[in-house]
Structures are given as C-alpha cells and as structure tokens.
Amino acid sequence: MAAPSAMHGSKCTVRSISLPTRLHPHSLRIEAELNKLKAWEVSCASVLVSPGAETIQIGLAGVMELYNYVEELIHSPLTRQALLCHQHRKLVEEALDGSVTLLDACGTAKDILLMTNEHVQDLQSALRRRGGDSSIESNIASYICFRKKVKKNISKCLGALQRMESRLGSSPVLHLDHHLAVVVRLLREVSGITISTFRSLLLFFSMPAVRKMFGGWSLITKLMPMASGKGQKIVNEVGSVDVAIHTLQEQLHNSDAKVELQVTQRRLEALNVSIEAAFLYLKMQDNVAAEKATMEMTILALCMTQTKGTKELNNLRALEPSSTLALGKISTGLSGLQELHQCLEELLNLYSTQQALSHHQDKKWVDELLDGSVKLLDICGATRDVISQFKENVGDLQSALRRRKGDVCIESSINNYIYWRKKMNKDAKRLLAAMKKMYNKGGASPLLDQDHHLSTMMRELREVNIMSISIFQSLVLLLSTPVLKPKLSRWSLVSKFMHKGAVSCEENAENMKELESVEFSLGAISSEEAKLETMEIARKRLEGLEVSIEGLDKGLECMYRRLVKTRASLLNIISH
DSSP states (O other): OHHHHHHHTOOOOOOOOOOSSOOSTTHHHHHHHHHHHHHHHHHHHTSSSOOOHHHHHHHHHHHHHHHHHHHHHHHSHHHHHHHHHSOOHHHHHHHHHHHHHHHHHHHHHHHHHHHHHHHHHHHHHHHHHTOOHHHHHHHHHHHHHHHHHHHHHHHHHHHHHHHHHHHTTOSOOTTSOHHHHHHHHHHHHHHHHHHHHHHHHHHHTOSOOOOOSTTSOOHHHHHSOSBOTTOOBOSOHHHHHHHHHHHHHHHTTSTTHHHHHHHHHHHHHHHHHHHHHHHHHHHHHHHHHHHHHHHHHHHHHHHHHHHHHHHHHHHHHTSOSOTTOOHHHHHHHHHHHHHHHHHHHHHHHSHHHHHHHHHOTTSHHHHHHHHHHHHHHHHHHHHHHHHHHHHHHHHHHHHHHHHOOOHHHHHHHHHHHHHHHHHHHHHHHHHHHHHHHHHHHTTOSOOTTSOHHHHHHHHHHHHHHHHHHHHHHHHHHHHTOOOOOEETTEETTHHHHOOSSHHHHHHHHTTSOHHHHHHHHHHHTTOSTTHHHHHHHHHHHHHHHHHHHHHHHHHHHHHHHHHHHHHHHHHHHHHO
16 A cells, blocks of 8 residues: 555656546546656656665556556547558557567566565575575575576567567557547557556566675666665665675584574565565556456457458459459459468457447347358359369360360260250359359348447458359359350351451450460361361360369369358357
8 A cells, every 4th residue: 555655645746647648537537647656757767776666566556557548548439430441551560569578577577576575485484494504505695596587588688678679669649530540649648657557577587586696796786875975775675685695605514504594584584575575566567467468459459450351342343243254363362361361350350349249149140240151152152063063174175185086076075065065054144143142142230239240250251252252153154155055066157257267266365365365276176177286276275274273173172261261250259
C-alpha cells in the first residue's frame, strides 16, 4: 500500500501529456497516471545509481494501473472501428513488435527475480548452517557466477528495449483520423514509460559483480561506497549484498568472520523481502501486459488480415467468370484464391472471432457458414475430378500420336476424346447450375443485429465464397467449350474453314485458347496434305495443354486441402 501513496506524494514538476480531445472516459485517468509515472521517472534519474527496490515497486504499481485504463480504451468500439477503417501497415507492425518486446522484457525480469531469489535463499541456508568455510565459499562462488551470467542477459534485454525506444514514433500519424492519431500517440507514451520502468528494474540487478584484485578489495567497494558526502545511500540492495559477500569472502578465515556473517545475513534478508515484493508486482504486470498484448495483436492482426484479404480480393475481381480466360490466368486465380483462404483462416483463428462465433450459434448464418463450406468442397472436388479425367484423356491422345500406328488408331483415340468431352459438357452444366445456385444464395441472412467484428467477418467470408465460385466457374466454362464433331472418319466443317497446309493451321490457332487450339490441330489431322506436320503441331499443342492442366491439377489439390482446413477450423470454433 505504501507504493501508490509514495507516487501520489511526489513533488516533481513535469510537463503534462495533453491529449487533443477527451476521446474516452478513461483518457483523463490515463493522462494522470502518465504524469505520475513521468514524475517517478525524473526521481529515478536524480539518483547516482539505479533506484532501490521500493522505488521500482512504485513504478511497477503505476504501470499496472496504467494498463488497466489503456485496456478499456482499446476495447472501446470507437477505437476498434478506427483501427479497422485505417489500416496502416507500419503502425500495425510497430504496435505488434512493441508488444512482443515488452512481453519478452517482462518475462526476462521475472526469470531474473526467480533465479536471484533462489541463489539468495541458498546463501542464507549456507550461512545458517555454517557447515564450514568451504561450503559457504562454494555458494558465494556460485552466486558470483550467476551474477555474471545475469549481467549478460540483462545487457541483451536492455539493447532490445533501447531499439524499441528508438523506433517509437517512427511512423507518422498525420494522415490518420483524429481519434486514431490520439490513440496511437497515447500507446507510444505508455510504451515509453513501460520501457523506462523495465530498464530501471533490469539496472537494479546489473550492479557490477564481485571481482577480486590481487587478493584485496573488489572494484565494487572502490567505485560504490555505501554513502556519499551528504550521507545519502547510493548503493541499492543488490550492490549492498555484493559488498557484504565480498567482505565475508575476505574475512572467512579471520576471527571477525562472525560479524560479517551477521551483516551478510541481514542484507540477504532485506534483498529477499525486496525481491518477493517486486516479484508480486511483476507477476501482476506480466499478466496485464500479456492480456494487453493479446488484445492488441487480436485487433491489429484483424487489420492486417483484412488488408491482405482486401488486396487479394481486388486482384481476383479482375478475373470475371468467363469462358475467354486462358488456363494460365485461371491458374494464377487459383493461387490468389489460396492466399485469400489463408487470410480467411487467420481471421477465423483470431480470439475475438472465435468468441463472437461461439456466442452466436443460434443464427441462420451459422448454417450458411457450414453449408457454404461443404458446397465449396463439393465444387472443388468435382472440378478436380474433371481436371484429372482431362489429364488422362490428353495423355492417351499424346500416346496415340507418338506411336503413329495408322489413321485408324489415331482417329479412334480422337473419337474417344470427343465422346468423353460430350459427357464432360453435361457434367459441367450440372456443376455450373450448382455454382449459380450457391452464388445467388450468398448473403441471404441479414447481419444488421450482429456486433461489428462478427458482421465484418461474415462479409469477408461471403466475399471469399463468391470469389471462389467465380474462379471455379471460369475454369468449368473454359473446359466446357463446344467440341468439333467428326463426320464418318473425318472432321466435319473443319476442312472447310482451313487453308491448305500446316502453316495456315498454325496461323489460325495462334490466337486461340489452349483447348480450342488443340482441338483445331486435331481436326487438321484429317487433311491428307501435310499430315505429318499437322500431327507434330497437334502433339506440341497437347504437350502445352498437358503442362497447363498439370498446373491446374496441383492448384486445385492445394485449394481442396485449404478448404478442408478452413472447414475444420469452423467446426472446432462452433463446437466449443
């Protein structure tokens, strides 16, 4: 209880942190807490060495109180809406990196406190037992070794905090709306004072370790006397223990070692009390920081996910459902669709999304989610089957052309291909009808009564489903173009539209889609003139088509796995 009162009683005058407007009921409290902590920071800077344990406890208590108010500010609908509407990647990354760095620093400080407490208790036990100088010396040596190791860890952590501090405010906030600009500045102030608090705590434990010089006094007693000219204590609890341990180490074999034992015991007890009190504050601070970091990451990750998803959606909107798209374009669309569904999965895995879904399980749109995921899986699976059959038939045609065992064998393979294409067209019509039905049902359930995050998530999901249907439509439309019909053993109409020779075949097929180009070349095989050339052209076009189909097959396979994973995430969320 003494900690907060000490802070309130500070007489230090510091510049007020004025916010442009009172955007939230807790903004005044946040401002007041920041000013108190600024005063505490000034008082810490006025001492010659790192502040004592009691002073650090005051700082930890103030930061913990500050984060309680910050949490309520970030949770406010106005702040969340501003974060979602103004998606600035640099600001998002700054906030996420800062949260991780502060969590790491808090965790490091906790570990140091625990290990220091353990070594202090070991030293106390050894001094109480007094089982011989060798036992005490062993514990002292272990403590000194630990202190050296801790100093290295502290140095790394202080470096990370310094880098974070130098990056604070690197991203401008001039183009943000007023509310978000104030929130960003406020969070930066909070991060800055938190860095200062953790730095003071880490410096508290980084007093120079005990070092011997020619069997005499260590440097610590020369550089850090117990009192200044004014009688002010300038060595904190850790430094005091270091001095006592060194002195005890020097006097163990002398007659006055008993006095040094008592002095060391008293200082160890004082340090132990300080550590336990600081650990309680730090444990609470760690919990608050973890909650705040999780909350920030949830909200800001939502911004990043939506930004990335919007970019992918805009890229895919250029691929309207049409039979005029090339296979390469559709393959690119499938890759973009996978990225889009990955963004959707990240959105579903957010804690806030899972909470919203678990609290609204009696709505019609839950059935819409599950039904839509099943139908997309069915459509993707049916499209995969079509592509697999296409791959198989193209392979058979290539084999027939490579063997060149006569017109009858080649024409038989072509006729089989045409027969399969007719059957595939019928299946494609049914598949397109199912897609159209699902497309028309998209967005049937109203979202007016849902919370903002849930409505945003549902809109994103519907957009993703519609875009998925659009890409699958384009692929099926392309594969279901009319086939060239043979008449007897010849291709009808084809020879009427063809100029003589393979060169004209090449010129006419040049601007066609891969599939039509292949069928055009297959039709040209019926021409008795230049048959070898047209067979070679057909074979090359089949090879090109096979490469394109192979890419589509792989893309659909990855897409199918992604859809299965997304559906599993949905089922897990709704079932809990």
